[in-house]
Amino acid sequence: MSVADLAQKLISFASVTPQQAGCLDFIQSFLEELHFECWRLPFGAVDNLYARWGKHSPHLCFAGHIDVVPVANPVAWQHNPFSADLKDPQTVYGRGAVDMKGAIAAFLMAAQDVIRSQPTGSISFLLTSDEEGVAVDGTRQVVQWLKDRGEVVDLCLVGEPTSVKQVGDMVKIGRRGSLNVQVTVQGQAGHVAYPENFINPITILMDYLNELKRHPLDQGNELFQPSNLEITSIDVGNPTTNVVVPKAEARFNIRFNNLHNGESLQAYLRKVAAQVSSRITLTTRTSGEAFYCSNPHLTEQIVNCIERITGKPPVLSTSGGTSDARFIKDIAPVVELGLLNAMAHQDNEQAAVSDLNLLQALYAEILSSFLLLKDKSIS
Template identity: 55%
Template sequence: MWQWCGRLKMDVIHLTQQLIQFPSITPLESGCLDFIETLLKEKGFTCRRLPFGEVDNLYARFGTSGLNFCFAGHVDVVSDIDASQWTYPPFAATIHDGVLYGRGAVDMKGAVAAFLAAAIPFIQTPFTGSISLLLTTDEEGPAINGTRKVLEWLKENQELIDVCLVGEPTNPLKVGEMVKIGRRGSLSFEIVVHGIAGHVAYPQLAQNPIPILIDYLREITKTPLDQGTTEFSPSNLEITSLDVGNTTSNIIPAKATARANIRFNTLQSELGLVQKLEEIAARYPLKIDILKCPSSEAFISKNPELIHVVNSAVKDVCGVEPLLSTTGGTSDARFIKDFCPVIEFGLVNATAHHIDEHIAVSELETLVAVYQKILENYFNASST
C-alpha cells in the first residue's frame, strides 16, 4: 500500500504567489502556462500545449499506464476591475497577516498551485498509475476553445482519463465544508418581440412590442418551473435586462428585447425549456423569437467510489463531514462529465471575482493536504 511521505513537500504559498504574478486575464496565459510546463517537465511529466484559436491549453501527464487521475482547472482570471480600489496591487500577490491577496488567489490559481504541491511530491514515491493536469485559459471567458476542445483532442488521440477533480472554489467559509458532486444547468436566452414602428400620435398605424414583452415576461415568471429534487434546488428564471433602443419619446419602437437566464435542475433540459418558451410565445399576437446562447445541462456525479475517495480525504484532513452539494454557477466540469466521472473541491469562494480577492495561507496548506490524501486514497483503492 502506498503511503504519503510527509518529508516530501513543495511550498504552495510561494507557488501561488508566482502564479498570481502572471496577469493572465482571459484568454491570455501571460507566461503562466509556460512556468507550469517548465516545472512539470523538470519533474518528469510529458506535456502537450494545445492552442485552439486565441486560447492556449496545457495537458500534462506523469505515467503511461494504469488508472489516470486528472486535476483540471484554469489559470485565466477575470479582470482586476479598478486596480486603484485594491488594498494591494491585484497581481502583486501580497501576504499580510497570514492572508494572500491577489487576482486568482481563490479562483483558481491557489488550487492549481495545490495541484502541483500535491502531485509533484506524490510521484517521487512509487505508485501504480498516472497523474495528469488539464489546464486552460478559457474558463472565465466563452469556454469554447478551452477544456471542451482539449477533451475532443484527448478523445481523438485515445488519451483516457479515469476520474477528474476540478479545483474550483467550492467552500462557503472554510476548506472542508463542501464538495460539489454536480451542477445546475444554465440556459441564457434573448427574447425579441417584433412590432411595427410608428408615431405615438397614430398608434393605430403601429404595433407596440413593449406591452407584449411585458406580458410575456410576466407569464414566464409567474409559475415555478418545478419544486426541485433531493439533490437540486428548484429551477429558477431571472430576467437580466430589458432594451428597446429608443432614444425618443414620440416613436413607438419596432422591437423590444429582454435577456434572461434559467438555472435548472435534472427535471429540466435545454430542449424542453426552449420548447416551453416558444410554445408560450406562439400564443401572442406579435412575433416573438427566442434566441438561445450556448448552454449547459444539469448533471450529478453517479460514481460512488470517487465521491467516497474525496469525501473521506476531506473528513480525515479537516475533521468534518463535507456537504455534498450542487449549488453555485457553472464550471468546466459540465464538459468533463461527458468524458469521465468528475467531482469538484477547492478553496473558499467568498471573494472570488471580488476586489481584494484573498485566501488565508493556512487554507492553501489545508487544500494541499486534502489533495495529497485524495491521491493516496485513490491509488491505494485501485491497488487492492
C-alpha cells in the same frame, strides 16, 4: 518552495483571459522536472496544457484554469494584484489567489508529494487559459483532443472555489445547466394617441415574460434546487414619451436542473411564445447541460478523504454557476473542490496561507487514496 510561494509566483503572471502570460510555461517546467509528459495545445488564440505522469489506471486528472478576470478597479487594490512577493506571511494576495491559482498551486504540491510514493496509477493536469472568457477554445477543445487520443480518465477533480466557511466544507458533485435567451418582439411604431395605428411590442414582451415567470419550471429534486428563470435586461431604446417604438427586446437566463435539458427548454419557450404572439422571435444558446457525478463510490471516497483531514464530512452540492466541469463530464466522473469562494473575482482577492495548506493536504489525501488504493471501494 511552499504552496504559498508557488501560489504567489503563479499570481505574478498577469494571465488575464485568454492570455497565459508565461504562467503555463512556468507550470510546464515545474511538471517536466517531476517527469510529467507535457503537451501544449493551442486552439485559436487560446493556449492549453495537458500533462500526464504514469501510464496505468487508476487515472486522476486535475483540471483548472490559469486565466483570471481583469482588474476592473485598480485604485481599490491595496497592493499590486500581480506581484510575486508575499506581502504577509499569512496571506497570498492578488488576482487569481482564489479563482484559481491557489488551487493549482495546492495540487501541484500535492502531486509532487504523492509521486515520491511511486503510485501505480496516473496523475494528469488539464489547464486552460479560456475559462473566464468565452470557453470555446479551452477545456472544451482539450476534452475532444483527449477523446480522439482514447485517453481514459477515472476521476477528474476541478479546483474551482467551492468552500463556504472552511476549506473542504462543500464539494460540487454536479452543476445546473445554463440557457441564455434573447427575445425580440417586432411591433409597429406609432403615436401614443392613436392606438388603432400601432402595435406596441412592449406590451407583447411583458405578456410573454409574465407568462414565463407565472409558472415555475419545477420544484427541484433530491439532487438539485428548483430551476430558475431570471430576466436580465429589457431594452426598447425609446428617448421619447409620445411614440411607441417598433421593436422591444429582452434577455433572460435559465439555470436548470436535471429535469430538463437545453433542447426541451427551448421547445417550451417557443411553445409559450407562440401562444402569446406570432411577433415573438427567440435566439437561444445553451452554455451547459445539467449534470452530476452518478458514481456513489467516488463521491464516498472524496467524502471519506475530507473527513479524515478536517474531521467533518462535506456538503455535497450542485449549486452555483457553471464551470469547465460541464465539458469534462463527457469523458469522466467529475467533482469540484477548492478554496473559499467569497473572495473570487473581488477587489483585493486573497487566500489565507492556512487554507492553502489545508487544501494541499486534502488533495494529497485524495490522490493517495485514489492512486494507492487505500479505499478499495474505488477499484
